[in-house]
Structures are given as structure tokens and as C-alpha cells.
Amino acid sequence: MSAQPDGRTHVRRVAASIEEILGPGAHREPFVHGDGKSGVRMERVVVDGQRYVLKHLHVADDWIMRATGDLAGRPITLWRRGLLDRLPDCFDHATVGAAWDDRPEGRGAVVVMRDVGEWLLPEGDVEIPLDAHLAFVDHMARLHTTFWGFRDTVGLLPLSQRYVWFGPHLADVERARGSTAAVPTRLVPQGWDRFAERAPDAAPVVLALLEDASPLVRGLASTPATLLHGDWKAGNLGRDLDGRTILLDWAVTGAGPPCAEIAHYVCLNRARLPQSKDATLRAYREALERHGMDTGPWWDRQCALSLLGTLLMFGWEKAWGEDEGALEDLAWWRARALDGAREL
Ligand SMILES: Nc1ncnc2c1ncn2[C@@H]1O[C@H](COP(=O)(O)OP(=O)(O)O)[C@@H](O)[C@H]1O
Ligand SMILES: [Mg+2]
Structure with missing residues (x-):
């Protein structure tokens, strides 16, 4: 845990770039999915045989961030502040890391998650068991x-x-x-x-x-x-x-x-x-x-x-x-x- 000069605590680090987390040799490809509504860019990544999903958070790309006034990227805040770590153990939030992702139009971030696709509810109006x-x-x-x-x-x-x-x-x-x-x-x-x-x-x-x-x-x-x-x-x-x-x-x-x-x-x-x-x-x-x-x-x-x-x-x-x-x-x-x- 790192105490900030103003006394706030950031429990988890946000990496300077996504390359720092993924390292060399990561295989990345765009991830197109049906259920998301925000318009954000997502990617699938394989590192050392493990599959991950990247979610990019940029105000410029995401109307939900704009509409809800989310300049910092709430998933990043939850990660840094350790709130995801405090979830009861009946949850899996899938997040394993986060990185800043700066672009000419402004600061953004990337959330790194394990690929949990096989466990998600199916798309469409299928009744939940x-x-x-x-x-x-x-x-x-x-x-x-x-x-x-x-x-x-x-x-x-x-x-x-x-x-x-x-x-x-x-x-x-x-x-x-x-x-x-x-x-x-x-x-x-x-x-x-x-x-x-x-x-x-x-x-x-x-x-x-x-x-x-x-x-x-x-x-x-x-x-x-x-x-x-x-x-x-x-x-x-x-x-x-x-x-x-x-x-x-x-x-x-x-x-x-x-x-x-x-x-x-x-x-x-x-x-x-x-x-x-x-x-x-x-x-x-x-x-x-x-x-x-x-x-x-x-x-x-x-x-x-x-x-x-x-x-x-x-x-x-x-x-x-x-x-x-x-x-x-x-x-x-x-x-x-x-x-x-x-x-x-
Ligand atoms: N960690 C993950 N593993 C597998 N699929 C994922 C993961 N995160 C997101 N997805 C898929 O991408 C979709 C959109 O992601 P989500 O974070 O819900 O974005 P949106 O803001 O667009 O709803 C999800 O509904 C799910 O199908
Ligand atoms: Mg969603």
C-alpha cells in the first residue's frame, strides 16, 4: 500500500503503460462482443497461454463515461483504492491489472481482466436458471x-x-x-x-x-x-x-x-x-x-x-x-x- 503525500491511500498500482503489464510476446486482437452498450474498444490477449480481455476507458470513446461524468475511469478508481479487493469472496470481478493509456486527446486507461467468457450468461432473452x-x-x-x-x-x-x-x-x-x-x-x-x-x-x-x-x-x-x-x-x-x-x-x-x-x-x-x-x-x-x-x-x-x-x-x-x-x-x-x- 502506498500512502500519498495528501494522506490518501492507493492500494493497487496502475502501470505506466499496458506494455509494462503484458510484456513482450503478447498476442493481441480486437474483441467484438454483443452485449456491451458503451462503445468502448476491447481486445483479447494471450500471454504465456493465458487468455485475457482488455477494456479501454477513454472519455472520447465512451458515451456512458461522458453521460455519467466519469473523467478518471471508475473501474480504475475501484482498483487503485482497493475496493475490488474488499468484495466478499462470493464474487469474481476478473480484474488483474490496470494501466494508464495516454493519447493526444487525453488520459485514458486500460483494465486487464482474465477472460471469463465461458462462464458468462448467454446473450439473448434466455431465462436465467x-x-x-x-x-x-x-x-x-x-x-x-x-x-x-x-x-x-x-x-x-x-x-x-x-x-x-x-x-x-x-x-x-x-x-x-x-x-x-x-x-x-x-x-x-x-x-x-x-x-x-x-x-x-x-x-x-x-x-x-x-x-x-x-x-x-x-x-x-x-x-x-x-x-x-x-x-x-x-x-x-x-x-x-x-x-x-x-x-x-x-x-x-x-x-x-x-x-x-x-x-x-x-x-x-x-x-x-x-x-x-x-x-x-x-x-x-x-x-x-x-x-x-x-x-x-x-x-x-x-x-x-x-x-x-x-x-x-x-x-x-x-x-x-x-x-x-x-x-x-x-x-x-x-x-x-x-x-x-x-x-x-
Ligand atoms: N473479462 C471478460 N471476459 C470475457 N468477456 C468479457 C470480459 N469483460 C467483458 N466481456 C464481454 O464484453 C462485454 C462488454 O464489456 P463491458 O465491460 O460490460 O462493457 P460495456 O460497457 O460495453 O457494457 C460483456 O458484456 C462481455 O460479454
Ligand atoms: Mg456491460
């Missing part, structure tokens, strides 16, 4: 109880920013840069228009909070906080032979209400859940209790506000669904928005 799903929910609760009361002093994603990054400025900024990424320039802005039409009861609440999320953030501040991974969706998840949860993509990590994580999980994995959303929320609550948390005093309020908060992030996405399952899902979320509004 029930035992894997229940293990994910249990491990999520272990993550949260491990970091219970977490306060961010290292510059992760603040809750106020988490709730508004899909707001109107996203499309404005990306279009002004000439971005062609479909999510920020088309699917999000058009999705919010559709949400206003298809959820006329919920949309006024959600769209007003998207302009000013402070009532929601204040409401949640009176309930417990922890460290959120921030993006528990199937594309970032896997399960290894020992039953550990592989959890990738620590780009939107930060302090926040634990219920926000399970709300995100039921939102983005909707078509793949082997249990209903309500049953999944109950399973998560039971897991918190099993790991020693008394949820009685705060659960109802935090859960209602967190589900409303999830709609600030993904109301636009819920408005695109056309099949029967998606319509039922939208109806469920509309009711949750109204429940949440009552807690503001």
Missing part, C-alpha cells in the same frame, strides 16, 4: 451488507447523477458531437416521447424528477446506503464452477440505496427472470435479513422510491416494448411510479 438467479440475489445482498453505510470519498457515481444521466442533455451532447450511437441519440429521446404517451399517469412524475431529482435523492438519503455496482444486468453477469458470481463492468459504481440495485436487476433482466419481479424483490429482502440486516424500518419507503428512481433511468426503455410481457411490465412500472410518488 433459477439457482443462478437466487445466487445472484443472495450475493447482491452480501455485497450490500459488506459495504453497509458506505460513503463515497473517492469520486464514484453520486446518486444525484445516477438518476439523471438519461435526461434530455444526453441526446443534446451526443448529437452535438456527431455521435451515431443509437441508444443516446435515438432510443433514449424517442423512448421518453413514447413513455409520455404510453404512461400518461406516471410520465409527469418521472419527467419532472428527471429535470430535478432532488426530492427523490433527499427522500432516499433518509434510508440506508451501501456500495452499488450499479449495473446488474445479464450482460455483466456470470457464474463460475464454484458458484461464485462473476460481476463485470464497474463503470457506474457508487454509493446509493441497496434497493436501487435489485430494482435495476428486475428492470433490465425482465425478459430473463425465472421469478416475478415481486418475488425477486422479496427474495432480496429475505437475503438481507439472512445476512443480518433489519429491513423493517426502511424497506417500504426505500423500495418504493428506488423503483421510481429506476424509471428515471429506464422509463424510455420500458416504452419500446410491444409484446404482451412488455405491456404487462410497463403497467407494473406505472403503478410503482405512483407508489413512489406518494413517498416523496
